[in-house]
Amino acid sequence: MSERQNVLHVENATMQFGGVVAVNNLTLDVNQGEIVALIGPNGAGKTTAFNVITGVYQPTNGMVSFMGKPMIRNHPQGKMQKLYKGQNAVMYTGDYKFQAPEGSELSGEALKKAEKEWKQGEKARDKHAFSSHVMDPTPDHITKLGIARTFQNIRLWKSMTVFDNVLIAKHMRAKHNVFSATFRTSRKEEQRMREETEALLREQGLWQFKDDIATSLPYGLQRRLEIARALATDPKLLLLDEPAAGMNPQETLELADFIHEIRDKYNLTILLIEHHMDLVMNISDRIYVLDFGSLIAQGVPEEIQNNQRVIDAYLGVVEDE
Amino acid sequence: MGKKLKTKAAPEQRTGTIIAAACLAVLYIFLFLLDNALPTNSFTVMLIPVLQKGAIFALVCVSMNLLNGFTGLFSLGQAGFMLIGAYSYAIFSIPAEQHKAVYQYFDGGAIQFSIPQILGNVLGPNFGNIIGAVICIIIGGIVAAVFAALIGIPVLRLKSDYLAIATLGFAEILRAFFQWDGLGKITNGSNLLRKYTNFHDMKIQVGGMIYQLDTIFPFLIATISIAIIVLLVNSSYGRAFKSIRDDEIAAEAMGINLFRHKMMSFVISSFFAGVGGALLAMFQTTVQAAPFRTSMTYEILLMVVIGGIGSITGSVIAAFLYIASSEWWLRFLDSGQFMDMSVPFFRDGFRKVVFSVIIMVIVLFFSRGIMGDKELSFTGMIRKFKKKKAAKAAKAEAGKEGDAE
Secondary structure, eight states, X not given: OTTSOEEEEXXXXXXXXXXXXXXXXXXXXXXXXXXXXXXXXXXXXXXHHXXXXXXXXXXXXXXXXXXXEEEEEEOOOTTHHHHOOSTTHHHHHSOOOOOXXXXXXXXXXXXXXXXXXXXXHHHHHHHHHOOSOSSOOOHHHHHHHTEEEOOSSOOOOTTSBHHHXXXXXXXXXXXXXXXXXXXXXXXXXXXXXXXXXXXXXHHTTOGGGTTSBGGGSOHHHHHHHHXXXXXXXXXXXXXXXXXXXXXXXXXXXXXXXXXXXXXXXHTOEEEXXXXXXXXXXXXXXXXXXEETXXXXXXXXXXXXXXXXXXXXXXXXXXXXX | OHHHHHHHHHHHHHHHHHXXXXXXXXXXXXXXXXXXXXXXXXXHHHHHHHHHXXXXXXXXXXXXXXXXXXXXXXXXXXXXXXXXXXXXXXXXXXXXGGHHHHTTTTTTOSOOOOHHHHHHHHHOHHHHHHHHHHHHHHHHHHHHHHHHHHXXXXXXXXXXXXXXXXXXXXHHHXXXXXXXXXXXXXXXXXXXXXXXXXXXXXXXXXXXXEEEOTTHHHHHHHHHHHHHHHHHHTSHHHHHHHHHHHOHHHHHHTTOOHHHHHHHHHHHHHHHHHHHHHHHHHHHSEEOSTTOSHHHHHHHHHHHHHHOTTOHHHHHHHHHHHHHIIIIITGGGGXXXXXXXXXXXXXXXXXXXXXXXXXXXXXXXXXXXXXXXXXXXXXXXXXXXXXXXXXXXXXXXXXXXXXXX
């Protein structure tokens, strides 16, 4: 697995709202072709982590890189410097001083030299890790890089048809401008968008509903449409926020196959949040467990199932017969 | 695959388009006759200004609908942008020899040329007037769009009501700014701008005959502008605007740059508001900043709401109905007479009372406006008619079968 390309790398991401630390020093990696699950009790900060990755929130501290390139970087600024509670908090709260390594008996000149070196080292590290944004990390820019997402509480465009919902997601990658689109000089582009949308809807089995208003569809199909819409943006990484929420067991089973299917078909990497443990254990290559914003465990499903901390915090005791 | 899509929708659409084009042609022939052949009587004297003003406000309403109805930005700056359009138009089209008279308190003003005149020297006065007016109208739109772009940078980061407050404030500031004496050499301070090219100067000469284009001209400009807005709304960008209106967060997550698209919508809407303002200046024959106050924006908003937020045909219909009722059909309520009888409470201002009641009734019973967010189109009508026919046929068939049993 280590030879696979790293798709998403989150490093020491902390998201703090005032004094509340929603995500605390989250570090996670997702590699090409993997299905990785992010689980945890309600309010553990899973969706916040998604919002950090997709640029809805700007993290208080930390870095997110995609396909090996950093796309979000930040460190506590302004008021946040005093409030910051994450890793290396002393660095920002002001008590950040050089301490002689334990056991070493440096004194006088040597100690001063060590302090100077340490300071320079810190400065260089700071400059490297905490230079301000690499890009303007708004959600649309991040989507353009190739990260698409779905929402926990379905966010389809309510007044529009199924067809339009998917067609709009194609807008971002279309090669036209407002004049050529208005005066219909880029008809071919429009035609191409429509054809691709048709193909996608047919593949997803939604073609028969194309003229229906999106929110009139049954719940399961709305979820599917939201995934289809995300696929229309040509993503490399797909973030699914509770795709099985509100589905019955049968639909949940189908969803597992469906996720595998789209991963293989569109060459995707998938990071998902889910509460259905059967589904998660069934489809995930690796699992990260969050509790109160902090990562408490990570590993393959078997490891997680037997991890005492995870059982205490989230999974609960499985009654043996 | 796409081709199949197209042919499927074609027959009704084609008939619909043909009917619409025929209606437009009939309308323009009527307007031409109105301008040239029909006798001047009490009917046409009222009809012509109502049609002119109706066309202008239809355009302004559609431009506001683009912003409020299709992009979901609640902006109340329309009167401000119309003001910019009206002033820009007037300033560039006052004939050179009239500058002394118009700018009498400001040494004849700073700008000493007139675009219609310059073109008139080249193309002949009549044709030059028309082309010059069109150029000045476009300048009015562009100046309004530039102002919109500058205002938009800070203002479009605001949401819902806050955006409305900011744009409203901007329009008021602009009104005061245009009345400022310091700009008198250009805007003539708080004095009128007048004597510029107006609707009555719109005429063409064909083989010795001079044809007036008083009403055709505003209709033509309004039709072209509205057609452009319709094309925009039905394009990929229009869909993106609608997605922002429906759910900003989802739109942004699907790669739509909110700021860029909002700015685009704001600038385009302001451009057409500027064009509307320029036409209004032509209609009024004088321009002053004072009437472009907030109540004008509210009037436009009212028309948009009555027509249906998110419906272009609704806006057009509502604009004509509103202008016609307020300027013409309800006039008799102010006259103190009804059917040759003296009615004491039909006095000045009673028209407004009745008008308010009508609006309240409309808002109560058509809470989503006359058209809601639907469009009135011949294609849609044909489809509906065909469906009804099919349903009837199916029913008859079913009835037959029932009889047979």
